[in-house]
Amino acid sequence: MPWTALYDTDTGRLVSVGQVVSDPLPAGLTAVTLPDRPQDSEMWDAPSRAFVARPAKVLVDRLAELLTDPRYADFQDVWANIPAARRTALRNAMIRLLGRHRFRNAAEDTGLD
């Protein structure tokens, strides 16, 4: 059975996705046949009444924040005054220390919980 998307004809809001569709279609809904079940990489766009690519998730590098965020000016001041070779060693140590906490969701606080 083909996959079908039902959307509100006036607003474009997606109402339902599936293979079993009401017959007759309720008033105010438009049906569009899909090539397959929508993938996670897609999301519905009401204005265009179509599935579009889902934006890639943006993660924030806490290590980069430490070196650029004005709240850590003291650390940056120290960082600027150590030799490059020592910076590399320190950076590598911080990467190991941060582990899976190195990258955070943009909505999360910088601080580790």
Next chain:
Amino acid sequence: MGDTQRLQTVGTSGGSRGTVVTSDAVANTKPATFTQIVASTPQAAQAICIYIMSGTSGIDFLLDIAVGASSAEQIICPDLLLSCGNGDHIFTYYFPIAIPAGTRISARSQSTTGGSNAFVLVVLIEQTFLPSSQLARITTYGANVADSGGTSIDPGATINTKGAWVEITASSVNPIKALLFALGVQVNITRTNMEHRIDIGIGAAGSEQVLLPDVQVVQNASSDSFGQAVQGPFFVSIPAGTRIAVRQQASNADATDRLFDVVLYGVD
């Protein structure tokens, strides 16, 4: 005489975990062999509580629980989801199904990373406050064996507004007398604190009727998981041949974090 109850746990290990069940070395593939949880159940059970846990972060499992002799296992609980964010995670399934005394119970699993360990404990519950007609069969809907997860549910970009219904099954294979569902995090371990409300509905697209309204769950940014990731059983009466769909609303519109997987389990 009042109701009597006896509960016994099988599958305990020397540590504080259950029996280790290692997934196939190939990702998202079930092995042919099962791992024994117990050689012979010490008592009859009218319900079972299955605990599945893992300490591996950012991994999804689908587990089968089976009964029967080695090389002749019969799967009774197919594709139980365990979805792990950060740290230890445990999914708890309560199924009102009967298992006779003297039964061998075993398990096998697949996972997004091959050769990963999950740990299984089973509590045998004898005589509880259950309906007199015994349930015996579990049918799974919405599991995705290609990625050891479930069916993705998107609430859409408008926060706190129910999104579109997503079909879990076009036609239920068996009747459903008790319904459970499990939520997966899609191996996303950088999640945002977020609240959700979930509807389960039945009926054709465009004419869904809400069966189970506004089940509340939350996802936690620290553990990258859902509190109460397994819900139910909810005692229902859904005929075979029914289309079942799920929709949800979320308190945050992040295009990735607002998504979750769902797997439904129908018991009859």
